Every structure is written in structure tokens, then in C-alpha cells.
Amino acid sequence: NAGVMQNPRHLVRRRGQEARLRCSPMKGHSHVYWYRQLPEEGLKFMVYLQKENIIDESGMPKERFSAEFPKEGPSILRIQQVVRGDSAAYFCASSPRSGSTYEQYFGPGTRLTVT
Amino acid sequence: AQTVTQSQPEMSVQEAETVTLSCTYDTSESDYYLFWYKQPPSRQMILVIRQEAYKQQNATENRFSVNFQKAAKSFSLKISDSQLGDAAMYFCAYTKGNTPLVFGKGTRLSVIA
Numbered sequence: 001n002a003g004v005m006q007n008p009r010h011l012v013r014r015r016g017q018e019a020r021l022r023c024s025p026m027k028g029h030s031h032v033y034w035y036r037q038l039p040e041e042g043l044k045f046m047v048y049l050q051k052e053n054i055i056d057e058s059g060m061p062k063e064r065f066s067a068e069f070p071k072e073g074p075s076i077l078r079i080q081q082v083v084r085g086d087s088a089a090y091f092c093a094s095s096p097r098s099g100s101t102y103e104q105y106f107g108p109g110t111r112l113t114v115t
Numbered sequence: 116a117q118t119v120t121q122s123q124p125e126m127s128v129q130e131a132e133t134v135t136l137s138c139t140y141d142t143s144e145s146d147y148y149l150f151w152y153k154q155p156p157s158r159q160m161i162l163v164i165r166q167e168a169y170k171q172q173n174a175t176e177n178r179f180s181v182n183f184q185k186a187a188k189s190f191s192l193k194i195s196d197s198q199l200g201d202a203a204m205y206f207c208a209y210t211k212g213n214t215p216l217v218f219g220k221g222t223r224l225s226v227i228a
Contacts, residue, residue: 042206042218108158
């Protein structure tokens with residue numbers, strides 16, 4: 001059973017460009033979370049999605065950031081007009097939600113560098 | 116809002132010895148779930164151990180065990196027989212079950228050969 005997949009693993013963008021980060025959850029998982037980790041800090045929640053629905057986006061900046069989880073295909077975190085402060089590691093986690101422990105399984109992360 | 120506090124930014128332990136990492140949290144919920152995640156230099160987040168708040172028995176996974184004190188809102192991780200591969204950042208995390216994880220700031224563990 002493949003784990004959570006994220007691509008690309010590393011992404012370099014110039015200021016003003018767009019960044020697209022992809023996440024494929026574990027098989028059978030229909031809940032996806034995105035987290036951001038700044039250097040030397042813990043993970044901070046950004047957005048929680050189920051298939052075709054955004055459940056909670058309270059941690060995501062209202063401008064330039066958007067997320068989707070379509071019926072088919074991976075979840076996408078999109079950052080428009082990137083700035084240097086967007087440089088961070090972005091992690092995706094998935095959960096089956098049918099279990100009793102609510103644990104989340106993480107992908108390897110995408111390290112975004114804005115130059 | 117729920118918060119998770121890890122008061123030890125860095126810890127070190129001799130190989131084969133035991134170390135305890137501290138975590139406290141704040142919540143008004145009675146049912147919730149606590150986790151310890153390990154993040155090695157590869158930055159992959161690895162689930163180490165989980166604890167359901169409704170369970171009185173402390174969780175154990177091989178060399179890893181927790182001391183869960185619900186009244187004190189404390190959730191410490193004990194690593195026994197420490198190995199070089201245990202060196203990593205360790206994050207304590209909380210969820211009430213249908214919400215995103217809330218993480219502490221982490222403890223960097225060094226293992227001395």
C-alpha cells in the first residue's frame with residue numbers, strides 16, 4: 001500500500017511566479033490536510049479538504065493561496081505570485097476518517113524556495 | 116483554542132540510555148487524541164505513538180512509551196535503550212478527532228555514541 005505521495009519534492013520559483021504542489025493521499029483515504037513548516041518551527045495547519053469540498057481553510061492566507069481536492073486526481077495547493085516569505089516545507093497528510101484514532105499519515109513534503 | 120507546548124527545545128541522551136520528552140496541552144474537550152511524530156533529517160513525518168484520551172492505559176510501541184496524565188494535561192514520551200537512529204526532531208500533536216492536528220514547536224533530540 002503506497003504511502004502519501006507529494007510532488008515535486010523541491011520547487012524553486014522566482015518572486016511573482018505561481019507554485020503548484022500536488023498530493024495523492026493513501027489508497028482509501030478521502031481526507032487531506034495541508035500543513036506548512038517554516039525553518040526551525042513546527043507544522044502549522046493550512047487547509048482541510050474532502051473530495052470536492054473544503055472543510056476548513058482557517059489556516060490558509062486569504063490572498064494568493066487556494067486548494068482543491070477534485071473527484072479525480074490529486075489535491076492541489078496553489079500559491080499565486082509567490083513571495084520570499086512563502087519559502088517553506090509544505091506537507092500533505094491523509095486520513096481515512098473511518099477509524100477510531102484519527103491519525104494522519106504524512107507525505108515527504110515539498111520544499112518551496114522563492115528566489 | 117487548543118495549544119500544545121514542548122518546553123525542551125533540545126535534549127541529548129547517551130546511546131542505550133533512556134530519555135523523556137515533555138509535552139503539555141490545553142483543551143476543554145474530554146475526548147481527544149494525542150500523538151508523537153518523529154522528523155529525521157529527511158524531514159519525513161513519522162508517527163511514533165498515539166494515545167486516546169478515553170484510555171487510561173499508557174500507550175507503548177516497542178522502545179517508545181508515553182506517560183499520559185489527563186488531569187495534568189501532560190503527555191510525555193519515553194525512549195528506552197536509545198539508538199543513533201532516534202536522533203531527530205520530535206513533535207507532540209493534538210486533535211479532538213475531526214479537526215486538524217495542532218503541533219508543538221518540537222524537541223531536537225541528539226543521541227551521543
